[in-house]
Amino acid sequence: MKNYLYLLVLIVLTLACGGSDSDTPPPVTPPENEAPSTPVLSYPSDELLCTENPLEFIWNASTDPNGDVISYELQTATNDSFSENVQNATTSSIKHSLSLLKGKAYYWRVRAKDSKNAYSSYATTRKYFTEGEGVSNHVPYAPTLISPELNASINSSTVDLSWSASDVDNDPLTFDVYFGTSNNPSKVLENSDQTTYTASITAGNTYYWKIVVKDDKGGETIGQLWNFKAE
Incomplete structure (x- = not known):
């Protein structure tokens, strides 16, 4: 009987000293990383005729909700899909200079x-010359x-194609319209x-x-x- 009592006391003491899982603090979950705010473009302004080359691009600083270090990715190209004569630059500054082709229409964004590779959206694209x-x-x-929007679905027997265009010289513009079921559409209006x-x-x-834009001077x-x- 004494041996039994001794064993029972030993078990109770062991459980008391061992503690419980509830005493273990929960793991700390790091805060979710958030992307920086979108920068705002400053210079060159939209549709500006730029006489300097190299050209200095300037934008307003972004902020980061987590206080991370921010860098910026600058793109400029001669088309608004950023696939022709593209120049890319990465900088920690809010300005950067690039040498450009002369006499060209350009777009930039x-x-x-942040330092954890989270990206903001691109700033609204601007164009310049x-x-x-x-x-x-x-x-x-x-x-x-x-x-209609790119890749839209149209449920109708007709569609109104609509576009806009501008010219740095403010020349009067005319348009040739190409349209069809081939990815090399035919001219339907001149x-x-x-x-x-x-x-x-x-x-x-x-x-x-697609649209071909023409001015009155042959451009x-x-x-x-x-x-x-x-559909």
Whole structure:
């Protein structure tokens, strides 16, 4: 009997000294990393004719919710999809200089990146023009898509194609419209001064279209290839 009592006391003491799992503090969860705020572009302003080259790009600083170190990625190119004559630069500063081709329409944008590789959205794209040598006329800017949206689905027998365009010289502009089911569409309208075109479409087809912008001095710019699907 004594041996039994001794064993029981020993078990109780062991359990008392061992503590419980509830005494263990829960693991600390680090705060979720958040992306920096989107920078705001400052210079060059939209549609500015830039006479300096190299050109200094300037934007407003971003902030980071977690206090992380921020750097910036600058892109400029001669088309608004940033695939032609692209220049990229990464910097911790809010300004950076680049040498550019002369007499070209350019587009630029910036995004912020923190030290944990979280990216902000790109700032709203701006366009500008570099002055050429002895150039009396500048080609128009590439047209901008208004409607229908890229890759949209259209449930109708007709569609209104709509775009906008501008010219640094403020020359009058005309437009050639290319449209069809091939990704090399045919010209369906020439030298129009309108920025809309109504086309007939058939359900089940994917349609492609583009605009060529021309000024009255012989300058022209070929727009991007856009597309939509007829449902």
